[in-house]
Structure formats: structure tokens, C-alpha cells
Amino acid sequence: MPPPLSNFLFHVVLILKRFWFCWVITVVSLVVKENYPFSNNPMYARWEDETYTLHTTNEKDEILFFDNQFGQTAIRLKKMVKARISRLKKDPATKDLPADEHYRIAGIEALKHFHEKRWVKVPPAMDYKTIKLWRTDLKLEKGEVSQSKHVVAEFTPEVKA
Amino acid sequence: MNWRKWFEVKEFEFGTVEMMLIRAGFAYALWTSFFFGIAQAAQTMPVGLAHFMDLSFLQDTPTYQALRWGFAGALALWVLGVATPLATGYMLFLISAVGSLRNSYGNIHHGTQVIGMTVLGYFAGYVWSWLKKDESRSRLKRFLKPDRQDHQRATWWAMQAVAATYVVAGVSKLLISGLGWLTGLVNLPLHVEKIGLQHYFGLGDMGRYEHAKEMAAMLTSWPLTSLVVVGSGLFFELFAFWAIYSRWHAFAFGVILWGMHVVIAWLMQLEFPMNCWALGLLFVNVPFLVLWPLRRLGLNVR
Numbered sequence: 001m002p003p004p005l006s007n008f009l010f011h012v013v014l015i016l017k018r019f020w021f022c023w024v025i026t027v028v029s030l031v032v033k034e035n036y037p038f039s040n041n042p043m044y045a046r047w048e049d050e051t052y053t054l055h056t057t058n059e060k061d062e063i064l065f066f067d068n069q070f071g072q073t074a075i076r077l078k079k080m081v082k083a084r085i086s087r088l089k090k091d092p093a094t095k096d097l098p099a100d101e102h103y104r105i106a107g108i109e110a111l112k113h114f115h116e117k118r119w120v121k122v123p124p125a126m127d128y129k130t131i132k133l134w135r136t137d138l139k140l141e142k143g144e145v146s147q148s149k150h151v152v153a154e155f156t157p158e159v160k161a
Numbered sequence: 162m163n164w165r166k167w168f169e170v171k172e173f174e175f176g177t178v179e180m181m182l183i184r185a186g187f188a189y190a191l192w193t194s195f196f197f198g199i200a201q202a203a204q205t206m207p208v209g210l211a212h213f214m215d216l217s218f219l220q221d222t223p224t225y226q227a228l229r230w231g232f233a234g235a236l237a238l239w240v241l242g243v244a245t246p247l248a249t250g251y252m253l254f255l256i257s258a259v260g261s262l263r264n265s266y267g268n269i270h271h272g273t274q275v276i277g278m279t280v281l282g283y284f285a286g287y288v289w290s291w292l293k294k295d296e297s298r299s300r301l302k303r304f305l306k307p308d309r310q311d312h313q314r315a316t317w318w319a320m321q322a323v324a325a326t327y328v329v330a331g332v333s334k335l336l337i338s339g340l341g342w343l344t345g346l347v348n349l350p351l352h353v354e355k356i357g358l359q360h361y362f363g364l365g366d367m368g369r370y371e372h373a374k375e376m377a378a379m380l381t382s383w384p385l386t387s388l389v390v391v392g393s394g395l396f397f398e399l400f401a402f403w404a405i406y407s408r409w410h411a412f413a414f415g416v417i418l419w420g421m422h423v424v425i426a427w428l429m430q431l432e433f434p435m436n437c438w439a440l441g442l443l444f445v446n447v448p449f450l451v452l453w454p455l456r457r458l459g460l461n462v463r
Contacts, residue, residue, distance in 0.1 A: 014170055015402070021285070021318050022402055025278065025325035030332060034269050036209035036260040037253075037277025041330035044352070045337040047345030051355050055362035065365035071201060074363035075356075076268045083206055083267030113266065117201040136358065140351040143381045 050139045054078045054152075056111070058128035069126065071119030080110040081133075100152070107133040107153025115157050130156045171407035173317055176463030180312045181240060182448035187279065188236040190438040195256065195273055196229060202262045208269070209261030216262040228255055239283075245307050245315070246291045249284035256280055275326050276435045279443070282322030286315030320411070320443045324401045327418065331398030342395065346387040350377035353429055360430060369430060376428050391428070394421045404444055415444025 016023065033040045054077050056064040066074040084106035088094040094105070111131045118125075133153040139146045175183075199219060204211050218224050232255050238248035256277050264270065290311035291303050303311065334342045357373020360366060380387050397417055404414030419440045426432045441447050452462050 011168060015406075018170060019321055019324075019402055019405060021282070022321035022325045022328070022405065025281075025322050026328050026332070029325065029329040030336075034208050034264070035212070036264050037257055037274055037281060038209075039269075039271055039274045039326075039329070040333045041271060041274070041326065042333045042337060043271060043330075045334045045342065047338075047342065047348040047352065049348045049351065051351055053355050053359050053362065063362065063365070065363060067363040068365065071198075072268075074359045076270065078359070079269060080267040083269070087206070087267075110267075113203065113205075114201070117203070119200055138351055138355050138358070140348055145351055145354050145377065 050137065052078075052135050052137045054081060054107075055134050055136065057132045057134060058126060059130040059132070061132070062126060064126055064128060064131065066114075069118070070114040072114065077110060077114070080113070081106045084109055103135070103152040105153075108155050111153065111155035112157075115155065130154055169407060173313070173320070173405075173408065173411075175313050175316050176449075176452065177309050177312070178462050179446075179448045179452055180309075180316050181242065182451070183316060183442045183446070184240045184242075186438065186442045186448065187276070188240050190435065191252075191256075191276060191280075192233065192236060194434060194438075195276065196259070199225070199259060199263055203266040204262065205265070206267045207261070207265045209264070210257050211261040211265040216258055216265070219259060219262055231255075242307060242312060244305055245287045245311075246284070246304055249280060249287055249315075253277075253280050253284045272433060273435050275323060275433075275439050278322040278326050279319045279439055282319035283315045286318035287311060289318075290314050316443070320405055323439045323443055324405050327398045327401030331395055331401070334395060334398075343388065343392050346392055347384055349387040349391060350380040353377045353380060356429055356431065373430060380428070390424055394425075397421060408446070408449075411444045411446065415440045415446070419445065 029038045030040050032038045033042075053074065055074055056066060056069070056077070058064055064070075066072060066077055081103070085102045088097070088102045088105060094102070097105075111133055115131065131154070132151050133155075134149050135152045136147055136149040202220065204216060210216065219228070232252060235248040235251045238244050239252065256273075260273060260277055287307060290307060291300065295303065298308070307315075338345060354373050354377040357370040357377075360369035360373070397414065401414060401418070404411045404418075419437055422433050422437055422440075455462050
């Protein structure tokens with residue numbers, strides 16, 4: 001026999017009351033979203049059927065392995081570029097620009113940041129005069145992952161005299 | 162089987178030594194794993210404390226080192242149970258400041274967030290105990306030397322904060338994708354391969370990309386695996402508050418959520434060591450598991 005509704009309601013009231021701090025943290029986290037140490041933890045909340053990754057090369061198209069070269073993971077490179085693109089999409093001055101231009105502006109800003117704050121983990125890091133930002137698109141087609149890549153931004157640091 | 166037992170809510174009774182070992186475990190995890198990668202941070206896209214203050218002082222090496230040693234002192238006070246509102250308040254401030262700066266240039270990462278919430282739970286618990294009305298002990302005494310009940314409240318609130326981080330993750334998935342999150346899992350192989358490729362572009366380690374391709378091929382061959390293994394994670398995240406019903410619930414959920422992180426680390430190569438620390442110390446409660454047989458042997462350690 002199923003339990004009476006009153007038992008269920010009593011249980012709900014009990015856990016609402018007893019776990020009140022848990023519920024407060026839950027609601028605050030969902031409201032304030034990404035404001036450390038709070039977070040709404042939105043990672044992997046979507047499983048699109050196409051995605052992409054970013055990487056860097058020098059002007060000769062030799063891969064600059066991001067972690068070794070700049071001291072940050074390639075995952076963070078993508079997060080940085082994505083965050084800048086969403087800012088450009090919201091800004092009235094830039095929201096109507098084509099998607100390629102958003103990538104170019106966001107990419108250059110991110111590459112400049114990493115170049116200026118680079119922290120070489122595995123010396124000697126590879127030399128570069130220009131950093132190219134590549135986007136590799138991945139698509140799932142008939143159980144196979146297909147890839148295609150193209151350059152979305154280039155950054156040439158100023159040479160200090 | 163009496164299913165009512167599954168829904169029994171019981172008081173958590175922590176022992177003094179047990180709580181001290183939990184705090185010592187967290188202190189070790191915080192000291193060895195929290196203070197990394199701040200040199201490259203910037204405040205171009207502020208989050209948290211970075212909205213309200215300039216955090217660049219953290220990038221001044223001598224200042225940062227001094228603050229870290231202050232943190233070591235705070236950890237020691239907290240583990241010993243002395244002036245805990247002050248100690249955890251300082252810890253929460255520095256964790257929030259460092260975490261905010263580290264996430265304030267468009268590079269949000271969630272590896273240490275759970276530990277920030279744990280310390281928030283401890284801090285809130287100690288402050289509550291310190292400020293509440295209690296005729297039996299003066300405020301100064303409660304501030305300087307919290308008793309077992311005060312530590313008990315702080316530990317209990319920290320548990321609730323950890324449970325909340327999982328509930329939030331589950332709710333966010335449903336808010337963003339609805340139940341489509343489950344049906345979308347057919348695309349998991351694509352994302353597994355993408356992460357492997359990112360690891361290769363980061364470290365030049367082809368092994369991690371090869372592993373990702375293997376995992377992606379396996380998941381494509383057995384799509385039900387994604388649904389059962391990863392999909393069940395959504396259930397355990399949403400109902401993570403069930404973990405705080407009793408010690409048994411906490412143990413069971415701790416093991417399951419810990420297992421979920423192990424599977425995610427294997428399949429997707431995404432690691433969350435801080436979450437494993439929090440689960441191991443507060444939910445699985447390794448200190449209790451160590452002390453319990455000693456008590457059975459007649460040793461008076463609680």
C-alpha cells in the first residue's frame with residue numbers, strides 16, 4: 001500500500017527544515033551563477049552534435065603545445081576565447097559583426113594575454129614570431145567523428161627594441 | 162526489505178577526534194592543491210570578489226607569500242579548534258580572492274569550487290555558534306575555543322554545502338537542456354574525443370588523444386553505456402541531498418559520487434581531485450572508518 005500523502009508532506013517539510021543551509025546554498029548558487037566560490041556548475045550541461053577545439057601554431061604552422069608553451073591548458077584557451085565572443089555578441093558596438101570577426105577579435109585578445117603572461121613550463125619553448133589560432137571543428141556523422149580546421153586569428157607581438 | 166529505512170533522517174553525531182581528522186585532511190588538501198596558477202591571472206572579466214576590489218596585490222610575490230603563510234597559520238588554528246571564526250573567515254577570504262582572480266579573465270574553471278563551498282559551510286557554522294544566544298559560555302570563550310557542538314554544527318553545514326554543489330550541477334543541467342540532456346548523451350563520444358584532442362594540443366601527449374579515441378569508439382559501439390553510466394550521474398547529482406539523511410546515506414552517496422568522478426576521469430579525462438577529497442572526508446568519512454575499528458578494539462578515540 002502506498003504511504004499516505006500526509007507522510008510524504010511531513011517528510012518534505014522535515015528535509016526542507018533540517019537541510020535549510022543546503023537549500024540556501026543551492027538557491028544562491030543558481031542565482032549568482034559564476035561568482036567564485038559560488039557557481040551554478042553549468043559544465044557539460046549540453047551535448048551538441050558538433051563542437052570544436054582551439055590550438056596554436058607558429059608562423060610555420062608548427063604546433064605550440066599550449067600548456068608547455070604558455071603554462072595554461074588548451075581547455076582554458078577555448079574558455080577564454082568563448083567568454084570574449086559572448087561579450088562581443090552582447091556589446092551593441094560589436095554584436096552585429098560577422099562571426100569570423102568575433103573570433104578574430106576574441107582570439108587576438110586571448111593570444112595577447114597569453115603571450116604577455118606566458119610562463120614557460122618546459123624550456124626551451126618553441127620560438128614564434130606570430131601565433132596563429134586554429135579552430136578544429138568536430139562533427140559526429142554516422143558514428144564517426146569528422147574534423148576540419150582553419151585559422152581564426154593571428155597575433156604578431158611587437159618586437160621590443 | 163523495509164524501504165522506509167531509505168528515507169529515515171538521522172542526526173549526525175561526530176566525534177571530536179573524527180572532526181579534527183576531517184579538518185586535518187582538508188587542511189592538507191588545501192595547502193598542497195589550492196595555491197597554483199595565479200601569475201597569469203587578470204581582472205578583465207571579473208567574477209566574485211573581483212567585482213568589488215582590485216585583487217592585483219595577490220600577484221605581488223612577497224605579499225602573496227605572506228598571505229599564504231597567514232593561511233598556513235589559519236589552517237593550524239582551525240585544525241586545533243582555536244579561534245575558528247577568525248581562522249575560517251581568513252581562509253574563506255583568501256580562497257575567494259585567489260579563486261576570483263584566477264577566474265576573472267574569462268577562464269572559469271570549477272576544480273576548486275567545492276573546497277570554497279566547504280570552507281564557507283565551516284565558516285557559517287562557526288559564526289552561527291559564536292553569535293547565537295548561549296548563557297552557559299561567554300562569546301569570547303565560544304570564539305576562542307569552540308566546543309564539540311560548535312564543531313559539529315560547522316561540520317554538518319560543510320556537508321550540506323558539499324551536497325548543494327552537486328544538487329546545483331544537476332539542476333543546471335535540467336535548466337539548460339531539460340531531459341534532452343539524457344537523449345543528447347548519444348553525442349558523448351564527440352565530446353570525449355574533443356577533450357582528448359585538447360589534451361594533445363595542451364601537452365603534446367598523443368597518448369591522451371589515443372585514449373580518448375578508444376573511449377569514443379567504445380561509447381559509439383555501446384551507446385547504452387553512456388546513458389547508464391553517465392546518465393545515472395544526473396540522478397545522483399540531483400538527489401545528492403539524500404546523502405545527508407544519515408551516516409549510511411552519506412557513505413553510500415560518497416562512494417557512488419566518488420565512483421562517478423573516477424569513471425569521468427577514465428572516460429573523459431576530466432579530473433576533480435578536490436571533489437574527491439570533499440567526498441572522501443565528509444561523505445565516505447575516511448576518518449570515521451579509521452577510528453571505528455580502533456573503538457571496537459576498546460581504544461577510547463572518538
